[in-house]
Amino acid sequence: MSIAKKLKDLIRSGYHRMGEVEIQADVYGYAYLLCHHEDEYLSGEGGLGGLELHEGPDKARDLSTYAPDGTYRFNKAQVNLQRGWALGLQDEEELRQALDLFYPACLGLFLASREGRLDVQNLREKLERQTGMYRFAKSISDAGAQKLVRDTCGPDNACAKRILWRIDAATPLEDSPASSYSGIPDGLTETEAIPLLCREACNHFVAECRKAARAEFEVKNEVG
C-alpha cells in the first residue's frame, strides 16, 4: 500500500494532527484542509474566520519557511509555525506532499516505525561517519553530547521531535525535557497525532558537536 493510501487510512481512523498542523477532511469542497492548530476554531467560521486560503501542496514550503519573527526555520520541527493561513488540498497525494514540506519525511518515518522497519542510528555511529570539516565532531565527550541534547533539542529549544537514538548502544540519553519529549504536542495521544520522530542526530546537531568538541579541546589544552 502506498504512503498516500496509508495516510488516508490514518486520517479516517482519527489522526488529525502533525506537529502544529491540524488536518481536517472533507471541508469546504477540499478533500483536506490544513491550518495551524491554534487557528482551527477560525477555520469553522464564515469566510474561514479571516484565514488566508491557499491551495496546493507547494504552498506548504512558503508557509513554513519563516517564523512569525522573520527568522528562517531551517529546522522544520521548531514550534514557531506562522498562523493565519489555511491550505486546501485535493487528495491524499497532495496531503502527503504538503506534510512532507511542513515536516520533511516525518510521515514516512512514522509509518516505518509502526511497521518495525525504522533504522535508528546512535550518535557515535553518526559522528564516526563524518568527514571533511565535521570529522572533528566525533571527539566530543559523552557529557558534552548529553549537554547538547538538553540545550539544542526538544520543543523548548529548536526541535519538537521524539529522539529515538542514544549516545551509543550502552549509553542512553540522560533524562531531560528534550530526551523525554514524545514528538506529540498538547497532550494528544498517538492515535490522534502523527509523532515527529528523530531517527538520528541531524546535521545541525553534528555542527554543534563540532563546536563543542573544539571548545572541549581548547579547555583541555589550557589546563594542560
Place this chain on the structure above:
Amino acid sequence: MLFAPKPHSALLIVGHGSTENPDSSTPYFEHAAEIRRRGLFAEVHCCFWKEEPSMREAPYMIDAPEVYVVPDFISEGYFTQEVIPRELQLSGPTTELRGKTYHYTLPVGVHPSMTGLILRRAKEVAPEVDPAKTTLIITGHGTGLNQNSTKAIKDQVALIAASGAGYAAVTDAYMEEPPFIADWDKMAGTENVIVVPFFIADGLHSYQDIPVLLGMEEEVGAAASQREVFRHNPHHLRGKKLFYTSAIGTEPLLADVILDQVADFDKILKSL
C-alpha cells in the same frame, strides 16, 4: 530531448541546502515541482545535506521500487563523490538497498546541455549587446582542496568558446582561487562584461559575496528573497558595462538538465 516517462520510478533530487539562507534550496523545490507537474515520474522528492529531509531520511518518503538519484550540484567533487554516496549508502552507479534499486547519475552541472543554459542566461541579461564586443565570464567558488570543483566551469568555457556564440572572449574566474573574479575588469578587454555565476542557487555566494567582489556593493547584503529591490543591469563600474545574472541553477530549464542526466544514465550506465 524527449523524455520517456517513468511511471514506476521515483526521482530524488539531492541538494546542499543551508541553515542560514532559504533561497539556497528554492531552486531544488522549483525543479522538483516542474518535473512533478509534467507527470514523468511516479514521485519526485528532494533531500539535502544541510536541511531536512536528510539523505538518510529520504528513502522513507519513497514508495517506488526504482529511484533515480540526481545530484543537483554544479560539479563533481567532495559532495557528489563522497558525501552523497556515503549518506545514501550507494556503492556504485546502481545499488540494491532494502528492496529498492538506486541509480546514481552525474551532477547536473557537468551535463553538456548546461552550455545552452549559460548562453541563454547571457542573452537574457544583455539582449542588446554585441557578443563581439563582450567578454563572458563564468564564475564559481573554486577551492584549492578539489580540482574537480573548477573542471565543470573550465569545460563550459571551452565549449562556449568553440560554439560560435561569437563572444570576444570567454573565461573562467573564481572566488577563492585564481583567476579571481574580483579582477574581472582586468581580464576583460571589451567594454561589455557579462558575469554568469555557475551556482545552483542565489544563495550566499552569488547574491551576497560575488557582488561585493565585483564592486557592485560595498558590503554583503541580505538574502536575495529578503531584498526589496533587485539589481538593475548594466552596472557602470571600473570604466565598463557590467551585466550580472542570477545563478545558473535558478534557470527553470535546469529541470530539463535533470531529466537529461537521467536519460544519459539509462543510455550509458544502465547497459553496463
